[in-house]
Amino acid sequence: MKKIAIIGAGRVAWNLAPALKSCGVEVIEVWSKSRASAEALAAHVGCRCTWGSLDEVTHDADLLVVAVKDTALPDVLCQLHKGREQTLIVHTAGSMPLSLFADAGHERGGVFYPMQTFSKERAVDFARVHLFIEAMQADDVEVLEDLATALTRNPDFVHRSTSAIRRRLHLAAVFACNFTNHCCTLADDVLREAGLDFSVMLPLVDETIAKLHELPPAQAQTGPAIRRDDNVMGVQMAMLADKPEMQKIYTLLSKSIQRYD
Amino acid sequence: MKKIAIIGAGRVAWNLAPALKSCGVEVIEVWSKSRASAEALAAHVGCRCTWGSLDEVTHDADLLVVAVKDTALPDVLCQLHKGREQTLIVHTAGSMPLSLFADAGHERGGVFYPMQTFSKERAVDFARVHLFIEAMQADDVEVLEDLATALTRNPDFVHRSTSAIRRRLHLAAVFACNFTNHCCTLADDVLREAGLDFSVMLPLVDETIAKLHELPPAQAQTGPAIRRDDNVMGVQMAMLADKPEMQKIYTLLSKSIQRYD
Numbered sequence: 001m002k003k004i005a006i007i008g009a010g011r012v013a014w015n016l017a018p019a020l021k022s023c024g025v026e027v028i029e030v031w032s033k034s035r036a037s038a039e040a041l042a043a044h045v046g047c048r049c050t051w052g053s054l055d056e057v058t059h060d061a062d063l064l065v066v067a068v069k070d071t072a073l074p075d076v077l078c079q080l081h082k083g084r085e086q087t088l089i090v091h092t093a094g095s096m097p098l099s100l101f102a103d104a105g106h107e108r109g110g111v112f113y114p115m116q117t118f119s120k121e122r123a124v125d126f127a128r129v130h131l132f133i134e135a136m137q138a139d140d141v142e143v144l145e146d147l148a149t150a151l152t153r154n155p156d157f158v159h160r161s162t163s164a165i166r167r168r169l170h171l172a173a174v175f176a177c178n179f180t181n182h183c184c185t186l187a188d189d190v191l192r193e194a195g196l197d198f199s200v201m202l203p204l205v206d207e208t209i210a211k212l213h214e215l216p217p218a219q220a221q222t223g224p225a226i227r228r229d230d231n232v233m234g235v236q237m238a239m240l241a242d243k244p245e246m247q248k249i250y251t252l253l254s255k256s257i258q259r260y261d
Numbered sequence: 262m263k264k265i266a267i268i269g270a271g272r273v274a275w276n277l278a279p280a281l282k283s284c285g286v287e288v289i290e291v292w293s294k295s296r297a298s299a300e301a302l303a304a305h306v307g308c309r310c311t312w313g314s315l316d317e318v319t320h321d322a323d324l325l326v327v328a329v330k331d332t333a334l335p336d337v338l339c340q341l342h343k344g345r346e347q348t349l350i351v352h353t354a355g356s357m358p359l360s361l362f363a364d365a366g367h368e369r370g371g372v373f374y375p376m377q378t379f380s381k382e383r384a385v386d387f388a389r390v391h392l393f394i395e396a397m398q399a400d401d402v403e404v405l406e407d408l409a410t411a412l413t414r415n416p417d418f419v420h421r422s423t424s425a426i427r428r429r430l431h432l433a434a435v436f437a438c439n440f441t442n443h444c445c446t447l448a449d450d451v452l453r454e455a456g457l458d459f460s461v462m463l464p465l466v467d468e469t470i471a472k473l474h475e476l477p478p479a480q481a482q483t484g485p486a487i488r489r490d491d492n493v494m495g496v497q498m499a500m501l502a503d504k505p506e507m508q509k510i511y512t513l514l515s516k517s518i519q520r521y522d
Binding site (some may be wrong): 011056069070071083094095115116117118119121122124128129130142157164165167168169170171172173174175176177178179180181184185186187188189190191193194196198200201202203204205206207208210211212213214215216217218220221222223224225226227229231232235236239240242245248250251252253255256257259260 | 272290313330331332348355376377378379380382383385389390391418425426428429430431432433434435436437438439440441442443444445446447448449450451452454455457459462463464465466467468469471472473474475476477478479481482483484485486487490492493496497500501506507509510511513514516517518520521
């Protein structure tokens with residue numbers, strides 16, 4: 001794998017492009033719909049960029065890594081296919097099937113799914129990213145596996161997958177990451193009203209997650225719902241009286257905790 | 262503060278008793294309703310124990326730390342009060358008011374609330390525990406503050422509080438800790454059906470929480486709901502077709518994420 005171009009300049013591209021470069025791969029170009037985004041990421045990575053129409057994208061890459069919005073993927077793959085019939089193209093989306101490539105008429109498609117939460121504000125360490133690989137051609141699976149191993153430097157974090165398993169992983173990730181984060185947003189809201197800062201919660205949140213390295217989550221559960229402490233739950237529901245949406249979440253999650261007991 | 266007795270042998274007592282001992286306080290006794298629990302904690306801490314009736318509890322302690330179920334607290338305080346009118350007694354509950362002591366006729370009551378999630382399987386490092394202090398007598402506030410500072414070794418983690426603020430902190434903690442943990446239980450459930458182990462999620466969960474040390478939770482939010490990716494959300498709801506309770510949680514949390522955007 002000599003030359004890679006990255007299509008997209010969002011959170012995934014912003015983390016993946018420099019990580020690929022720093023593991024010895026030549027990232028020759030980044031492309032984004034917007035010039036400003038393309039230039040910002042190119043400056044971040046230290047490579048050239050193109051923008052606007054996908055016709056501008058280089059034909060010199062051995063691998064195109066497509067990290068665009070899921071909804072844009074089918075169109076983007078169709079356009080990239082033209083004139084790059086023999087180029088390996090992969091997407092990075094958790095829930096999008098490998099069959100998108102067949103739909104686009106492309107025969108060298110693959111998936112390179114980094115199961116992680118990415119932000120532009122914070123560089124993710126790929127040594128702690130599980131990578132899920134798929135490809136239409138057996139040779140390409142090996143190519144992607146080598147690339148993933150170079151990236152994460154840990155063969156245990158590189159997985160040959162299927163679209164069905166990857167979709168399930170992504171669903172689990174929504175619960176374990178996106179919903180978990182949102183519970184902290186709700187806590188932040190509760191604290192803010194009392195003039196308290198969320199930072200006071202960090203040792204608690206850290207410990208909650210540290211426990212999961214030692215105990216299955218159901219066994220690590222604490223709090224009024226698992227204790228069936230109706231008194232505290234009543235007090236807390238009353239405190240949320242002016243927040244009916246938060247009350248619904250409180251009730252639903254408390255019942256669900258009791259269901260898994 | 263010379264001699265402390267711990268009333269209760271649950272998760273809080275199990276962590277607090279040895280931590281107090283190791284910061285130089287004399288833990289002279291632990292008490293539990295059940296003999297087996299009292300003996301197990303006494304062996305863990307290296308002190309004597311009593312069990313059964315609260316009449317058995319030592320009268321030699323300068324401080325009684327009551328870490329029993331919230332529902333048992335009012336009765337336990339009433340019983341401990343008799344013959345210990347001048348002894349400082351504190352409870353450790355997040356949502357129970359200081360006024361419980363006045364209700365029990367006790368004039369030297371206080372609160373010593375460690376805002377953390379405790380398990381018997383894992384020793385919490387009190388250097389990472391915020392402690393919230395209240396007392397009926399001004400002198401006792403100082404006594405408890407000194408004890409808290411000795412325990413956590415970080416004055417920034419010791420807070421004079423009020424019952425109203427502590428109640429609010431506890432509510433926030435339910436969202437940030439208990440509900441966060443339960444979202445991981447739900448993820449575990451999703452993975453289990455595909456024969457996958459929750460350990461594959463740990464780098465993602467770790468990163469989700471690590472981000473919160475740098476970004477406010479609302480700003481750290483990622484995933485299909487915040488991207489308003491109706492396609493992925495539709496796919497994921499369909500995957501949960503046989504789990505209506507999980508679907509309700511998925512819908513409610515996704516809507517809530519969009520509300521905070």
